[in-house]
Amino acid sequence: MYPFAIETKGLKKSFGKQVVLDGVDLSVPSGSIYALLGPNGAGKTTLINILSTLTAADAGEARIAGYNVFAEKTKVKSSISLTGQFAAVDEMLTGEENMRMICRLSGLSPAESKARTAELLKQFELEAAGKKRVKSYSGGMRRRLDLAVSLVVDRPVLFLDEPTTGLDTISRQTLWKIILRLKERGVTVFLTTQYLEEADQLADKISVIDGGRIVATGTAAELKARFGEEVIELRDRNEALLRTVATSGTIADVRQALSELAPLLPPDARVSLRKPSMDDVFLALTSQPRLEESIS
Numbered sequence: 001m002y003p004f005a006i007e008t009k010g011l012k013k014s015f016g017k018q019v020v021l022d023g024v025d026l027s028v029p030s031g032s033i034y035a036l037l038g039p040n041g042a043g044k045t046t047l048i049n050i051l052s053t054l055t056a057a058d059a060g061e062a063r064i065a066g067y068n069v070f071a072e073k074t075k076v077k078s079s080i081s082l083t084g085q086f087a088a089v090d091e092m093l094t095g096e097e098n099m100r101m102i103c104r105l106s107g108l109s110p111a112e113s114k115a116r117t118a119e120l121l122k123q124f125e126l127e128a129a130g131k132k133r134v135k136s137y138s139g140g141m142r143r144r145l146d147l148a149v150s151l152v153v154d155r156p157v158l159f160l161d162e163p164t165t166g167l168d169t170i171s172r173q174t175l176w177k178i179i180l181r182l183k184e185r186g187v188t189v190f191l192t193t194q195y196l197e198e199a200d201q202l203a204d205k206i207s208v209i210d211g212g213r214i215v216a217t218g219t220a221a222e223l224k225a226r227f228g229e230e231v232i233e234l235r236d237r238n239e240a241l242l243r244t245v246a247t248s249g250t251i252a253d254v255r256q257a258l259s260e261l262a263p264l265l266p267p268d269a270r271v272s273l274r275k276p277s278m279d280d281v282f283l284a285l286t287s288q289p290r291l292e293e294s295i296s
């Protein structure tokens with residue numbers, strides 16, 4: 001097994017004059033869950049499209065399971081699964097019929113197709129739903145079927161582009177559980193997300209992309225620690241958030257921060273200290289409007 005399932009160096013991509021990726025360096029350890037976190041339009045889908053050979057890069061290097069993404073496309077394609085790859089799930093067929101058809105198209109015998117379908121429907125908690133037509137599925141069921149379909153053939157690297165966008169909390173948690181089980185089976189999962197909590201819960205490592213560059217990489221704990229050990233939160237008397245300020249949490253630092261802030265805030269503003277969240281980290285690292293700016 002390669003130490004890094006995905007490696008990129010200096011990856012660049014522009015669409016016309018718009019620079020979307022401006023030198024992306026990534027190393028994703030084999031068998032890990034890696035989250036790429038970034039605001040809308042940061043280039044997450046473009047990066048996945050390049051890594052899965054769907055889009056050409058302008059410059060740089062990329063390897064999947066050791067294979068060169070630009071020179072060894074066939075080997076790369078046979079090393080990856082991509083959700084949504086088979087957009088051709090037939091809504092008029094049941095989940096089970098779709099799965100069996102895709103198994104057959106992937107070269108499995110009728111008996112193998114039946115067994116693989118049963119195994120995947122069970123793994124994705126779709127046993128009952130498997131008997132129903134796909135057009136009656138909820139968003140969460142459909143997302144699980146798409147994921148199951150993309151895993152008909154075992155591949156070492158799985159790309160998931162915003163796998164839980166638009167799902168309710170329960171469906172999201174079911175998918176998280178499934179993604180964690182895939183990791184236990186040795187699959188490397190590379191997912192993009194706008195949900196900070198998702199990256200926090202699932203990923204062994206997180207990279208934050210902004211303005212076409214990776215602006216930070218680390219575990220959720222490392223990224224939070226880099227931000228600061230504590231956050232001072234100031235709220236008005238109706239509990240509306242006025243300010244957040246990163247601090248070390250020592251008496252000296254907290255006192256200094258409060259004495260600087262006091263003249264700018266109503267005298268009855270309330271103060272509390274809390275640990276930083278992924279939201280704090282994300283806002284600090286990306287060019288999204290900062291909390292302080294957005295409320296002042």
Ligand SMILES: Nc1ncnc2c1ncn2[C@@H]1O[C@H](COP(=O)(O)OP(=O)(O)OP(=O)(O)O)[C@@H](O)[C@H]1O
Binds near residue numbers: 040046
């Ligand atoms: N084929 C294309 N032609 C022109 N511009 C494109 C093309 N694909 C993407 N872009 C532009 O590149 C930028 C990055 O898009 P991309 O879809 O990679 O971002 P993203 O991080 O996945 O965003 P989101 O979270 O909104 O899906 C966007 O401004 C988008 O409009």
